[in-house]
Amino acid sequence: MDQRTRDLVAAFRATYQTEPTAAVRAPGRVNLIGEHTDYNDGFCLPMAIERDVRVVLRPRSDATVRVFSLQEPGRPPVAFTLDGAIPKAVTPADRWADYVKGSAQVLGGTVALRGCDLALTGDVPLGSGLSSSAALEVATIRALLAAAGLSLDPVVIAKLAQRAENSYVGTNCGILDQLSSSCATLGQAMLMDCRSLALTPAPLPAGVAVVIADTGKRRGLVDSAYNERRAQCEAGAKALGVSHLRDATLHGLWQAAKAGRLDALALARCQHVVAENGRTQAAFACLRAGDAEALGQLMDQSHADLRDRFEVTCPELDDLVAIARSLPGCLGSRMTGAGFGGCTVSLVSLPAVAGFTASLGLKYRQLHPAMTPAIYVTGAAAGAGPLPLAP
Secondary structure (H helix, E strand, C coil), X not given: CXXXXXXXXXXXXXHHCCCCCEEEEEEEEEECCCCCCHHHCCEECEEEEEEEEEEEEEECCCCEEEEEECCCCCCCCEEEECCCCCCCCCCHHHCCHHHHHHXXXXXXXXXXXXXXXXXXXXCCCCCCCCCHHHHHHHHHHHHHHHHCCCCCCHHHHHXXXXXXXXXXXXXXXXXXXXXXXXXXXXXXXXXXECCCCCEEEEECCCCEEEEEEECCCCCCHHHCCHHHHHHHHHHHXXXXXXXXXXXXXXXXXXXHHHCCCCCHHHHHHHHHHHHHHHHHHHHHHHHHHCCHHHHHHHHHHHHHHHHHCCCCCCHHHHHHHHHHHHCCCEEEEEEECCCCCCEEEEEEEHHHHHHHHHHHHHHHHXXXXXXXXXXXXXXXXXXXXXXXXXX
């Protein structure tokens, strides 16, 4: 066990006066390119990151679930029963537990669960665009399955986690985050086909690092324009006579706009999605060819489209991307995640990483003195799975 898991076990022991019997983990993810394409049945290019949510557990003899988080110090465990509908949190301080409750409710409709005591911790920054909520959902489902002595296919786990966020939490997200957390491959990025759920791995180019920079600006997807953007895409697809924008073309968009079926705003939203699908497939080809420079150019183009056509960036994201591109060794940079705040992802030449990270933080703080960006250099981590509890 590493120190994070030891601390979690110690907290479990102190709270429940017993020992955990199993542990699981689920990583966050960063999307190299392919933003707001997942719920349009399109393509994404994510990888899991070296930050995760961890859960230790012990089964109970009744239907009660108790859970606490090390990120909520001093608060007693949240308790609920698996018998019947599970109510949402009544206080804002306990809303983090809705991701656990939603996962339990959805999973309980599929398999027979048993009660358990849970303790969790996570180092995926909250509200950063690195899929902290998906990591929590996937880790919770893994923990509940372990408590019941059951297992499910990782793709099925991802689908259940997405359903929990859609139907219980209320965020109409696509499958990108949960599938990345559940199914990632160690050392690989993945071309994700969000229609078939096919995952095709590809290694990062030699001689480059992935650098994530957190603006420090937080947003809640339920309260943001995320659901509005999804509705705009669905309306655009309907105007084009296709089920999803995956099946649209730029020529078809122009024809629909010319015929008056798409207004200027809807046209811009749809143009981003169609172009982003093409960029993502081209980026995957760049990975296969080891062409880091071309991949970086596609990342730059993606950010410009997200800023100008899809309008989901913000001054903090735009400034962080502009600074990154001005620094030696940066091959490309873009916002990652749903937008409105959160993180950027940059492709940086290995010899330049130390200078890049130092300069990026310094120059960003000069523009935004109230913000302190967290900067992470990450490899491609493995997807969710068990954690050893042995010393």
